Amino acid sequence: MRRSRLAGLIVGIAALFYSPATALAQLSSFGVLGGSAITNTGPTGVNGNLGISPGTSVTGFPPGVVTAGSMHLNDAVAAQAQSDLTTFYNQLAGSPCTANLTGQDLGGLTLMPGVYCFDSSAQLTGTLILNGAGNSAATFIFKIGSTLTTASASSVSLMNGASSCGVAWQVGSSATLGSGTALAGTIAALTSITLNTGSSLNGRALARNGAVTLDTNNVSFCSGPGLSNLPAPPEVSGVPTMSLPALAGLALLLAGLGTVLARKAQASR
Amino acid sequence: MFSPSPFRFVLIFGGCMLFAFGALLTPAVQSLDARFSSVLVQLSHGLILACGGHATRDAAILRAPGGFGVEMRDGCNAVNVTILLWSAVLAFPAPWKMKALGLAAGSVIIQALNVVRFISLFYVGQYSIPWFEFAHAYLWESLLVLDTMVVFWVWAQRAARPAATAHAGV
Numbered sequence: 001m002r003r004s005r006l007a008g009l010i011v012g013i014a015a016l017f018y019s020p021a022t023a024l025a026q027l028s029s030f031g032v033l034g035g036s037a038i039t040n041t042g043p044t045g046v047n048g049n050l051g052i053s054p055g056t057s058v059t060g061f062p063p064g065v066v067t068a069g070s071m072h073l074n075d076a077v078a079a080q081a082q083s084d085l086t087t088f089y090n091q092l093a094g095s096p097c098t099a100n101l102t103g104q105d106l107g108g109l110t111l112m113p114g115v116y117c118f119d120s121s122a123q124l125t126g127t128l129i130l131n132g133a134g135n136s137a138a139t140f141i142f143k144i145g146s147t148l149t150t151a152s153a154s155s156v157s158l159m160n161g162a163s164s165c166g167v168a169w170q171v172g173s174s175a176t177l178g179s180g181t182a183l184a185g186t187i188a189a190l191t192s193i194t195l196n197t198g199s200s201l202n203g204r205a206l207a208r209n210g211a212v213t214l215d216t217n218n219v220s221f222c223s224g225p226g227l228s229n230l231p232a233p234p235e236v237s238g239v240p241t242m243s244l245p246a247l248a249g250l251a252l253l254l255a256g257l258g259t260v261l262a263r264k265a266q267a268s269r
Numbered sequence: 270m271f272s273p274s275p276f277r278f279v280l281i282f283g284g285c286m287l288f289a290f291g292a293l294l295t296p297a298v299q300s301l302d303a304r305f306s307s308v309l310v311q312l313s314h315g316l317i318l319a320c321g322g323h324a325t326r327d328a329a330i331l332r333a334p335g336g337f338g339v340e341m342r343d344g345c346n347a348v349n350v351t352i353l354l355w356s357a358v359l360a361f362p363a364p365w366k367m368k369a370l371g372l373a374a375g376s377v378i379i380q381a382l383n384v385v386r387f388i389s390l391f392y393v394g395q396y397s398i399p400w401f402e403f404a405h406a407y408l409w410e411s412l413l414v415l416d417t418m419v420v421f422w423v424w425a426q427r428a429a430r431p432a433a434t435a436h437a438g439v
Contacts, residue, residue: 262274
């Protein structure tokens with residue numbers, strides 16, 4: 001009895017350490033994360049941590065301010081967050097599409113929870129409505145092959161329980177928010193993210209390789225369950241050529257065959 | 270000229286294996302190994318696109334539009350199988366010209382089969398995960414063992430011929 005409880009405890013602790021929530025915990029605390037540089041102009045407010053890795057260049061803070069967090073310049077925390085971001089980005093990229101919206105402008109659409117894919121670029125002009133259908137844990141994932149661009153004064157409106165915590169934008173290259181845009185959700189971009197003058201992001205700006213450029217913005221991430229409530233995509237499977245026993249078996253077979261053939265050649269001498 | 274001693278074969282075969290697998294553990298060779306895997310994924314991706322298929326590539330991951338992905342991780346690029354074949358070819362008593370032919374042709378055949386394996390698993394996985402597991406764990410493993418054995422056997426038969434003829438003339 002005691003032993004089974006102990007085993008249960010060990011398994012529980014192991015599961016805790018390997019859960020996706022823990023894997024993304026470091027990343028969840030970041031409002032802005034860049035790969036090469038973070039540049040700011042004007043009185044930008046970032047709620048949560050601001051970090052950069054592997055680059056080190058952060059300019060414009062102040063006048064920009066970081067609240068409810070601190071700055072991490074290529075330290076262990078930022079490096080771990082970048083590693084988490086790669087995991088997060090790949091998870092999003094692996095989510096199966098529920099609809100392909102290639103060629104459609106997101107402005108004027110009302111979308112239910114799901115995974116919306118764009119083979120190339122995505123554009124938002126006007127207002128996009130996300131309807132949570134009464135589920136506060138509803139998730140909306142946008143998989144974009146190349147760029148995400150929003151026109152000036154565009155917005156994302158959340159209704160019926162939808163929360164910015166459940167919105168993610170996986171951008172294959174760069175994201176650019178036009179002046180005065182009010183976007184919701186976490187942007188995970190492979191290259192860079194630019195928030196033009198006066199735009200706001202109710203979520204996170206996370207760039208893997210490139211820069212994050214800010215100009216008089218407000219970036220505040222949601223206080224909900226963070227990134228872990230996004231659906232887990234199908235696993236990527238590694239395909240080892242051979243298991244170790246098979247490899248050992250092949251070595252023995254080759255040794256055997258080689259010995260027989262070598263003996264045969266010796267006999268025919 | 271070439272001593273076809275079975276004992277000598279086993280000794281050289283084991284030595285070559287130990288050396289090559291040992292080298293595979295060094296950071297420099299591991300970096301080359303990872304680059305080679307990336308090239309194989311690029312090649313597989315290119316072949317799929319050339320045949321009209323759909324796939325995206327992210328480093329060593331090949332992903333289907335539906336989300337399923339296969340990754341060429343460490344040990345997936347058939348370098349380990351190639352090392353075994355190379356060790357056997359180098360250990361076998363044959364002229365160096367024949368050995369060079371065996372190393373080159375054997376590598377090409379094994380790597381070509383591995384690319385076919387990778388692409389086929391990419392498609393089988395999209396169709397059915399149980400079939401993917403079966404093909405990955407049993408079918409392709411058996412086929413690669415068979416392929417390596419046949420390649421070595423065919424090469425060794427040809428390689429032993431001139432040596433045997435030369436010795437017969439003595």
